[in-house]
Amino acid sequence: MGDVRVLEVKRSVFAENDRRADALRAELKARGTFLLNLMSSPGSGKTTTLAATFKALRGRLAMAVMEADIDSDVDARAMDALGVPAIQLHTGGMCHLDADMTAQGLEGLEALATPDTPIDLAILENVGNLVCPAEFDTGASANAMILSVPEGDDKALKYPLMFEVSDVVLINKIDVLPYFDFDLECCRERILMRNPKATIFPICAKTGEGIEPWADWLVDAVRAWQS
């Protein structure tokens, strides 16, 4: 009863996107720019996590951010206020970003950068959605996702692909662990069941707790990408 037809057009869209993503990744590698694709549910704290990450990395990496949003620019303005070069990508109702949209965004970011300050780390804040963004390779050097405590420790069971494609899982809002039925150990096991190679960082973006190890992971990843 639950079998569902899949539009055949999807296959060709994915193949085309994969080619575009690989080309973009090669271009970024040549330029020495590490692109991080950051995904999560709505309201799990992507923008707050970015703000904390930028504070931790200030002076260590030259950064810029692309904020994808369906219809507002509050996130780009928040980044701008922190002194981070930021552009807003309006998706016009689309539920994800693909490699082509990402390439357009990167062109916009390059226009903000100066020749003597190339971008080490570009972060793409994807649309808040645990389903569709996981299906589209954006051309990123790595994928990270945020799972926040109030969402529950069972999300890896329910949104398998998102956890499979994420190199890093940030478990955010650990400050409210006492008020939710959330078993951190059980959550960790479920994530690793989907993706044994996932690196997991419990954090609280609001207070900055746990941000240092995540920032160090980024510095190492960027340096490895540039070498």
Place this chain on the structure above:
Amino acid sequence: MGDVRVLEVKRSVFAENDRRADALRAELKARGTFLLNLMSSPGSGKTTTLAATFKALRGRLAMAVMEADIDSDVDARAMDALGVPAIQLHTGGMCHLDADMTAQGLEGLEALATPDTPIDLAILENVGNLVCPAEFDTGASANAMILSVPEGDDKALKYPLMFEVSDVVLINKIDVLPYFDFDLECCRERILMRNPKATIFPICAKTGEGIEPWADWLVDAVRAWQS
């Protein structure tokens, strides 16, 4: 820079779906079954809200539930344990339900019902996603969405269509209001800006707080549908 191409195929998919949805709605009206499409982000408490709703409505309406999930059956099993006729719809990675999938699910539910206990209220628990499900008419008599306090009071700014298409917005997890920067009045204003006709119920599904007015709303809606 943020302008994004839209696959032209989408338009015909929507038109075909709208026709199918209208036909399903007429069929349900003739049968006296009210179909509620329940949407939200991952982890906002759809299943817990359904459980509380069923408890409040027991003996007043004959109910059944369809649980859409990408790849698990934990939700249908939870409903089954409460004595609610339930089926699980596996979407196989799809990010939303359309009218055709919903019709398939309803056939499955009808097979569970007996001739002397027709279904007054069928609830479709949609895929956890604030974007795509809003675009597809499922054939429902009404749409409801859940916004949970930890997601933030700005969600109506960021996911406009979801709020525009929802007849009811349940603001869930109000028990944790003291631990989050969430302004209930401001949230209400933003919802009504998107949809002045929205009916808003602040609830705590876990404790049952606020569930009664929502259950009463459902009883009235079902009776109006059947008359």
